[in-house]
Amino acid sequence: MNESDFDKNTTFGVIGICGANGNLIARILKDRGFNVIGTDMSSEEDCRFLKSLEGYDIEVFHGEHPIEFFKKSDYIIPPPSLPKSAKVFDIIKEEDIPILEIYDILDIFLPNKPAFGITGTNGKTTSTTLLKKIIKDSGIKPVEHNLVNMQGNAGFIPPLQARLNGDVAILEVGTFGVPGTIKRMVDAAHLSSGLITNITPDHLDELGGFMGYAKVKSEFIQSLNGKQIIVNANDPTIMGFIRDLDFNGEVITFSVDETPASVSKKECVCGEMIDLKEIISGSGYYFCKCGLTNPQTDYVATNIDLKNKTFDLYTPEGKLEVKMMLNGLHNVFNVTGVIIAAHEFFKLPFNQILESVATFSGVEGRMEKVTTIDGKDVIVDFAHNPAGVKTVLGEFKKIFGDFTTVITVSSESGKEGDLQIFNSVLELSKYVVPASASSQKIASDLINENPELKEKILLDHVDSFVKKGTLGATYEEVRDGIKTALTIDCDKIIAVGEAATKFKSCVDELK
Secondary structure, eight states, rough: OOOOSSTTTTTTEEETTTTTHHHHHHHHHTTTOOOOEEEEEEEEOOTTTTTGGTTTOOOEEEOOOHHHHHHHSSSOOOOOOOTTTTTHHHHHHHHHHHBBBBHHHHHHHHOOOOEEEEOOOOSSHHHHHHHHHHHTTTOOOOOOOOTTOOOSSTTTTTHHHHHHHSEEEEOOOOOOSSHHHHHHHHOOOHHHHEEOOOOOOOOEEEEHSSSHHHHHHHHHHTTTTTSSSEEEETTTHHHHHHTTTTOSSSSEEEEEEEOOOEEEEETTTTTTEEEEEEEEEEEEEOOOTTSOOOOOOOEEEEEETTTTTTEEEEETTTTEEESSOOSSHHHHHOOOOOOHHHTTOOOOOOOHHHHHHHHOOOOOTEEEEEHHHHHTTEEOOOOOOOHHHHHHHHHHHHOSSSOOOEOOOOOHHHHHHHHHHHHHHHHOOOOEEEEHHHHHHHHHHHHOOOGGGGGTTOOOOOOOOOOBBTTEEEHHHHHHHHHHHHSOOOOEEEESSSSHHTTTTGGGGGG
C-alpha cells in the first residue's frame, strides 16, 4: 500500500493522540492533507502534548473513546502499547474498520526530504542543536517534533519526526541499550548520512559489558553501509567497527590534535585492552596489536585555545579559523563534527557555517550557569554516564580550577557506573556533595574505609530515593545538595546529572 492509494477525503482516527507517537502520526497525516480525528483517555488538561497540535484542525475526544469517533473514522491507528485485549479492538471489529499499525504508517508515508542522523554516547544533543541552528541560519527549515520536555531521540520518535513538514530532517539517534533499536530507527528514518560523536561505556547493566553496548551503537554504521558517515577517528571503537564491518560507503574522518590528559584502558573490537592516551574520555591516541591505530584524517582541529574559545580546522579545502562560544575540549570535537556535516552533507559554504558557530551559545543544561549566590557561580550539566562526567569535569577543571561537585546522577550502568562516576568526581573536584542516593551510599562506604575523606566529601545522611532511569535525585535532594555546596569556601559549584538540570529552578529557594 502507498500513500497515493488513499483519497484525500480519508479520515484517520488516532487513538492515544495525547501520547508522543499518536501526536506525531496525527500531525504527519494532517500535514499531508488528510482528515484526522483523535481520542485519548486523558482529559484536555492532562493531555501532555496538546500544545503541539495547535494550528492543526484536528477534532479530539478527551476522557473517552466515544462511538462517534469510530463512526467518523475510515481507518483506526492504535498506539503500539495498547493491548489487543483492550475493549476498543472489539468496537473496531464490530464497526469493521481497517487498522493501521505504527509500522504501516512508517512503510506507507515515507520521508520526502534528506535525513541526517547524529548518534554517540555523549555530545548528541549539542551537535544536533548546533547543526539545526546552522541550517536555520541558512534559510532551511529542519523538522521539529515540538514535544515539550521530550528529548525524542529513541523509540519511534526520530523516524516519525522525519515525516513531519520541513526541508530536511536532522535527527538525534539514541538508544536504551536494546539491540536492534538503532538499526530500526536508521532504516525507518531513511537516513542518507550520519555523524558518530563517540562510543564510551553506558547501559552496561542491560548489556553485560562495554562491547555489548558498543555493538548496539555499531548498528548505526551497519545501517548506513554504502552511504556517507562522518566519524571521530580519535575513538578506537568507532574506527574498529568501520574496519571490521567492512563499511563500503563514504567515510569522512576528523580528529583533534591535542596533548593527552591521561592514559586509560579501552577494550578494542578485537577483544584486547589497549592503552588510550586520552584527549577526552574515550578518545585520543591508540595502537592495538591487531593493527588498529589513529588514521590520517580528512579534517584536523589543532592550535586549540580554550581560554579564547578558538581553534584552527584543517580541511581538504584549506585552513579555517573557528571561533565558538562553547567551553571545553569536548565541544571542539562536537563543533568539528557539525562543521563537517554542514559542509559535506548539506553543502553549505564554510564562511556561512562559521558565522553560525560563532553565535551558538549552547544547549540548556550543558555547562549552563543558572545563578550566582553570594559570589558563588552555580552551574548545571546533564552529564550522566562515566565518560560524560569525567569529560565535563576535566574540562571544567581546565577552565575554572577548583570547584565543588554536587552529584545527582544515577548511572544506567548500575553500581559499576555509579562508582566510576564517583571516583572521577573525587579525583577532579576540590569538594564533593553526594545528593543522589546512589552517590551517598558510595560516599558512606568510602568514608568508613578512610575517615579522612570527611574533609572532602560532605555527607550527613543517606537517602532512600529509588532512581528512575538516570534521574538519581529528587527536587529536594538537588536543592539541599546545592545548599550544602554554598556553605563551602569554593566559588564554583557544578551539579551534574539529569536531576540537576531538571530541578535547577530549586536555586530560587536559595537566593
